[in-house]
Amino acid sequence: MQTKRVTVIGGGLAGSEAAWRLAEGGVEVELIEMKPARRSPAHVLDGLAELVCSNSLRSDNPHNAVGLLHEELRRLGSVVLAAADATRVPAGDALAVDRERFSALVTARLEAHPRIRLRREEATRLPDPPDLALVATGPLTGDALAAEIAALAGGRLHFYDAIAPIVAGDSIDRTIAYARSRYGKGSGEDYLNLPLDEAQYRAFVAALLAGGKVTPHAFEEARYFEGCLPIEVMAERGPDVLAYGPMKPVGLEDPRTGRRPFAVVQLRREDVAGTAWNLVGFQTRLTWPEQRRIFRAYLPGLANAEFVRLGQIHRNTFLEAPRVLAPDLSARARPHLFFAGQITGVEGYVESAACGHLAARAILDRLAGRDFSPPAAATAMGALHGHLTGAAHPPGYDYQPTNVVFALFPELLGRHRGKVARKEAHVARARKEIEPWLTPSP
Structure with missing residues (x-):
């Protein structure tokens, strides 16, 4: 590897998941989180991976696209899904959590990791090359950093959320x-x-x-x-x-x-x-x-x-990812910078964590001197990657944030009568095609 040190900016769901995956892959990670020195109007907790809008990670049923994403992340050793399972509260077939216990557990696991160093300060500028960095500052990116990202993206960066x-x-x-x-x-x-x-x-x-x-x-x-x-x-x-x-x-x-x-x-x-x-x-x-x-x-x-x-x-800040980012989620204009989470145009807690995992795997591939090998398009992880690259959308699509949905998956082959049968076929195909991606290349 050319270096074993990566800076991750932002300790939300994407940043936390990415930092964990990188550290587990043998990389020394410097995780920069602005809380508690500074916080946005929507944040109240000091911990990492704070859930702002809701305490629900939505359906845990694998026959729902987000439930299938849950399953794949669990199989990939996700720190976010492990914490969610450990702090779950009753919510029907939804995966809802006690948000304070969830944040505390993610924070404790990352702070205890020997290859993760947590810095509590605001990042106001993008890191310079050659060291690799992952920007996962989310929908509430601070003004100074957002201005730099806007300049890099060459366009508008925000809409509003509630x-x-x-x-x-x-x-x-x-x-x-x-x-x-x-x-x-x-x-x-x-x-x-x-x-x-x-x-x-x-x-x-x-x-x-x-x-x-x-x-x-x-x-x-x-x-x-x-x-x-x-x-x-x-x-x-x-x-x-x-x-x-x-x-x-x-x-x-x-x-x-x-x-x-x-x-x-x-x-x-x-x-x-x-x-x-x-x-x-x-x-x-x-x-x-x-x-x-x-x-x-x-x-x-x-x-x-x-x-x-x-x-x-x-x-809520986001990039037009298919235009601004390469398939490995690095910035086309500044390839040493990677982006993950809601700032890339994925919507939802689990999608943000999955995006962090994707970016971390891409960084590990870069450090190993090989091309990024994304998950198969027919998996939930691959469908999300297809959204980020534009591959899952028709030409001329107006890029907007989205949750993971079966509409992002490649068309099924053969005949499948009814919605239930189509979902079952999607799940069976995804479970088979995620297998080669479960174990990262050495």
């Missing part, structure tokens, strides 16, 4: 809320549901539309990820959009009446004890006073809600 509120469990009216997972998945106690009749739903939507919102600065353009739209933006698209989206009541019949409400607000537990609950899909740019007023007044069961955390809007 996070959902959390309420205290003992402030929820349990005479109104009922416990039920959609279609009875899980233990039945993983979610609480607030039922709304049609009149209540219409009143809530009207209040949402009229409520005061956080306004971006005049020089900023709000560009939202379609999979994480603020609820008021969804409501602006039509009066019934929320009822068919995050407030969809299908599979959530009230066991006390046997009937399906017109709409439902789902609350997902934040910890095993159920002391805090996340309003599922309720990411918002309402001002904090308006959140308190509207949610208490118009959502049944939350009249006396105590908010552990209120929703907020924040900048």
Whole structure:
């Protein structure tokens, strides 16, 4: 190897996963994390791998694309998936965690690794060659570093994202809320549901539309990820959009009446004890006073809600990866720099960790003097790599952040009748084709 030292900037999910994979591959890693010296408005913990928007890593069912990604990362020795499994809280077939215990466990494992040195300071400039560096500063990259990355990318770097509120469990009216997972998945106690009749739903939507919102600065353009739209933006698209989206009541019949409400607000537990609950899909740019007023007044069961955390809007930085990055996730303009995580245009906790793993494997290949060998396109890891390189998209595609979905996978051969059969075929093919990539080349 030409060197055995790599700098990783950013201790989020991608940076933590990459640092672990590099260290396990025999590389001395200097991991730079700005907290607690400086933190973004969305961060509250001092630890690494902080989960900001939600405590859920989404479906753990391998017949869902993200569940298959979970499986592949576990088989690859992911530190993020190991920590998630160790700090899991009930959430049906979703992999949800106690976010404080999760962050603490990832932090402890990386701090204890003999080849990882953690530096608690803000990186304000990109490292110079020849030493290799991985930038995994995520959607909340500091202004100084973001300016350097923008210059490297030669274009715009950001849109906006929003996070959902959390309420205290003992402030929820349990005479109104009922416990039920959609279609009875899980233990039945993983979610609480607030039922709304049609009149209540219409009143809530009207209040949402009229409520005061956080306004971006005049020089900023709000560009939202379609999979994480603020609820008021969804409501602006039509009066019934929320009822068919995050407030969809299908599979959530009230066991006390046997009937399906017109709409439902789902609350997902934040910890095993159920002391805090996340309003599922309720990411918002309402001002904090308006959140308190509207949610208490118009959502049944939350009249006396105590908010552990209120929703907020924040900048989300990402590169046009197919144009700016080479297939090994290094910058075309500055090949000693690699990028990983949400800054590359992947969306989601698990996708960010997977991207960190991909970049780390690419760096190990570079250090060994060989070309990067990506995972097969038919695997979840390979499909994500196909998104980053553009190979999974048609010509002229407008590059946007995305979660891993089966639409990114190569077309299946043969006939497969029905959605279930197609998913089973995707999974069977992926499990076979990930095998050669499980053991890194020496």
